[in-house]
Amino acid sequence: MKEHPTVEVCFxxxxxxxxxxxxxxxxxxxxxxRATTSICAAFDHGVRKIIPVxxxxxxxxxxxxxxxxxxxxxGEVLDFxxxxxxxxxxxxxxxxxxxxxxxxxxxxxTIHLAHDASExxxxxxxxxxxxxxxxxxxxxxxxxxxxxxxxxxxxEDSVFxxxxxxxxxxxxxxxxxxxxxxxxxxxxxxxxxLKGYLSKSSHRNRLKHLVSDEDFNYTVTLNVTxxxxxxxxxxxxxVSSAF
Amino acid sequence: MKEHPTVEVCFxxxxxxxxxxxxxxxxxxxxxxRATTSICAAFDHGVRKIIPVxxxxxxxxxxxxxxxxxxxxxGEVLDFxxxxxxxxxxxxxxxxxxxxxxxxxxxxxTIHLAHDASExxxxxxxxxxxxxxxxxxxxxxxxxxxxxxxxxxxxEDSVFxxxxxxxxxxxxxxxxxxxxxxxxxxxxxxxxxLKGYLSKSSHRNRLKHLVSDEDFNYTVTLNVTxxxxxxxxxxxxxVSSAF
Numbered sequence: 307m308k309e310h311p312t313v314e315v316c317f318x319x320x321x322x323x324x325x326x327x328x329x330x331x332x333x334x335x336x337x338x339x340r341a342t343t344s345i346c347a348a349f350d351h352g353v354r355k356i357i358p359v360x361x362x363x364x365x366x367x368x369x370x371x372x373x374x375x376x377x378x379x380x381g382e383v384l385d386f387x388x389x390x391x392x393x394x395x396x397x398x399x400x401x402x403x404x405x406x407x408x409x410x411x412x413x414x415x416t417i418h419l420a421h422d423a424s425e426x427x428x429x430x431x432x433x434x435x436x437x438x439x440x441x442x443x444x445x446x447x448x449x450x451x452x453x454x455x456x457x458x459x460x461x462e463d464s465v466f467x468x469x470x471x472x473x474x475x476x477x478x479x480x481x482x483x484x485x486x487x488x489x490x491x492x493x494x495x496x497x498x499x500l501k502g503y504l505s506k507s508s509h510r511n512r513l514k515h516l517v518s519d520e521d522f523n524y525t526v527t528l529n530v531t532x533x534x535x536x537x538x539x540x541x542x543x544x545v546s547s548a549f
Numbered sequence: 550m551k552e553h554p555t556v557e558v559c560f561x562x563x564x565x566x567x568x569x570x571x572x573x574x575x576x577x578x579x580x581x582x583r584a585t586t587s588i589c590a591a592f593d594h595g596v597r598k599i600i601p602v603x604x605x606x607x608x609x610x611x612x613x614x615x616x617x618x619x620x621x622x623x624g625e626v627l628d629f630x631x632x633x634x635x636x637x638x639x640x641x642x643x644x645x646x647x648x649x650x651x652x653x654x655x656x657x658x659t660i661h662l663a664h665d666a667s668e669x670x671x672x673x674x675x676x677x678x679x680x681x682x683x684x685x686x687x688x689x690x691x692x693x694x695x696x697x698x699x700x701x702x703x704x705e706d707s708v709f710x711x712x713x714x715x716x717x718x719x720x721x722x723x724x725x726x727x728x729x730x731x732x733x734x735x736x737x738x739x740x741x742x743l744k745g746y747l748s749k750s751s752h753r754n755r756l757k758h759l760v761s762d763e764d765f766n767y768t769v770t771l772n773v774t775x776x777x778x779x780x781x782x783x784x785x786x787x788v789s790s791a792f
Binding site for chain 2: 324
């Protein structure tokens, strides 16, 4: 157990290979709008397992094999799919115990990027304190990887990174990472009006026709769920209470 | 002339190729610690022309050709060089009218990266208002490129990007870039105690033995000079008052 584990933030997947943290470390994948928020929503509503896939072909293949598939592009649920990728698509009770294939190009790429991590966790505002608690108990170095938007820095993932970093830094973690320091300052600025702050984000504006007000309200609500998803083999499942 | 030119910020050279701004645009290169601050200091003290070079071999070749060469590595002036790369190396009067070869691996790479810009300018806190005035008069889209530290986000370049973005946004520029929005918020947080704020930067801590207190004080002082350096061919020279 480390006395002072470190926290580092990557603002874009494209900066991951330059990260300072050496192994072993735990990776946290963040794609607030929308993959990681939706994944938390799914587990919170009893989904047993999520199979993340990157491409449409893979999603269609999985549908043909009989899986329940969540897949959309440009806000439209694809004809072969059972549902879209919004948080609201998963906030229902008939998926209890199910396995769902979740199509997310960015999310899947970012998850695979972090293959050198000891564990890959899924983070969003909706599960932040449960996630922070898990990381604090685990007491290992942490790298928070923002899925970003077209590889560019985005506000919502970065502000989340700040909120999580702040929690870790106030529990004995340290940092030599300027991105972590900056993200904490952005969170400080945002936290009293998270929804208002993120509404100025260009990504949010771009997604306005894709993200409903209901979904956006859910996305910026802290601690809706105590679930902490992690990658087990190729699948996402909730971590068991002990690790 | 554009009615509402845009401002965009790249937090790392590695994110430059994903930028949103189309040509034509003006690029501002930022390497606060230390290249762009030192380049401004040099012109402020009468240097006529700076030839930026990336590598040591190139710097040594230029010395053999009779040029005055500023070149150091790890805080040590190289044996063949005339001076180091600190701002204080240029704050002297005997370089008036001279051409100086300036060795900066990061800075030179970042300058060459921006070859698709209509003009490449050099920015630092010491020339910020002159630079902002020039950009506002020119009224073209602007992309601010942080040289970063080992390709990772750093606080000093990003906070400068925020200070410059704030000036442009308050003079009719617009943005759809989350990095610009975030950098403005970081500047807001930093501006009342810039030195204190940047002292927490990991890069500053790493450079502590390379950057003297005197140099650091100079670096965080706004508007020491009215000079605006730009690239002309392969060389840096001050822009003439009219363009």
